[in-house]
Amino acid sequence: MRRSTLIGGSLVVVFFLAAWLIKGAGASGESPYYSAFLITLAAFLTLAVFSFLYADNPVYKFAEHLFVGVSAAYWMVLGFWQTLVPNLIPRISRALSEQLELEYIDELWNVLYVIPVVLGILLLLRLSRKLGWLSRYAVAFIVGTTAGLNFIAYTRSNFMAQISSTFLPLVGDWTSWAAFVDNLSLSATGPLALLMANIVVVLGVVCGLIYFFFSREHSGTFGMASRLGIWILMITFGASFGYTVMGRISLLVGRMTFLLRDWLGIIAS
Amino acid sequence: MKRQLPFFLVFVFGAFMAIQYFVPHKTSEAIYEFFIDILPIIGVFALALGIWSLTKVSVDKIRYRRENWQYAIFTLLGLFLMILFGFTDENWGFHWRMSPEVAGEGTDNPNFRLLFNYVMIPIQATMFALLAFFIASASYRAFRARNLLATLLLIAALILMLRFTPFFGDWIGLRLSETATWLMNVPNTAAQRAIVMGVGLGLVATALKVVLGIERDYMGRG
Incomplete structure (x- = not known):
């Protein structure tokens, strides 16, 4: 040293x-x-x-x-x-x-709970040079079941659920012009505001997917959709980045508060 | 036996977990529940393996006087103190019970909690807080309005950051909080959905590759 x-x-x-x-x-x-x-x-x-x-x-x-x-x-x-x-x-x-x-x-099937113990011990055999290969059976169980689970879980949650949530109404009931433009704000409770939000979501999803589709040249109408997609993506990245920055700043404030209040007692509780 | 059987088992377990979703039978559901129950139990053994590995690496570092070996002493000290407190009560006795009479054993041991509150939490929270400085320097580079895309990024980020700032929170006329909520609920939802769909497809493809034995690197060589 x-x-x-x-x-x-x-x-x-x-x-x-x-x-x-x-x-x-x-x-x-x-x-x-x-x-x-x-x-x-x-x-x-x-x-x-x-x-x-x-x-x-x-x-x-x-x-x-x-x-x-x-x-x-x-x-x-x-x-x-x-x-x-x-x-x-x-x-x-x-x-x-x-x-x-x-x-x-x-329960009748309690004896089966010896299986995780055996698989756990097999996993620990990874430490042995001679018997290390036996740990592959435990890894096979973990990887196989997790992959099978993920196959269904991600197909449902990341794919099918997202697609079904994007099927939003793009037209609304018409009663009068006054009712249509009523409560027009970004809080999106009025009919027009809700429709606009739905249109942005549907267009955003479609154009975002088009931007990630690289099997066709991004030109013409396809290129325009792709450009709209990247705009929406940039707004999202900006919002997420800003959100993350503020999250980290609040953690920093927490640590500073600990140092200045709890440790040094400079600021009042 | 050493390689082919484990890959066959991966296929069997993977195919079962995928197919059982389409078989709403009592037996199929019971086996599924059993597998879900035992996965975390095997995970604890994997944690023990990790602890052993960390101990071995640290001991070897000290024994062979590798670079920065002195710090490995503190790794081992933290590791064994935490394990010791985690398996004893406040009087240093191991009762192997979890009754309220022996309150203070394991995760309830006051010393275990002290190490958690006054060692682990301050370091962990400060490490995340440290990122505020790095993210600030990253934002200086990212938030320069060089072109339309960078400007969109800048505006969205500014709205979100100002919304969480007490002074600007609801600045006259700008309705920052409303705009930030709209940004998060509408365009953010759309783009996140497109990303999540792409990620989902990738994950499903990877799971299929693993189950069908196309992806085999996770099993190691030999």
């Missing part, structure tokens, strides 16, 4: 130790130093990640590596307690269910 890294690291540690002690001294409650330590730790990790804006540095790398370990274990523990225990134990063992105080599900 370089000398400058050691000096920098020591300064960071001293700074946050001082911050902890100052915050602990000023805090009230049952265990002020303990809660001050936790808040200072969270603040340190927050600033450690922000330090990446300057450059990739040891403090950032520390936070990054710690996060990898903690989050991997978090999902593992969650998977064990929330998936494995409630879905498997009440099916395979009455004694274990009683010990875990879970309701035993007494």
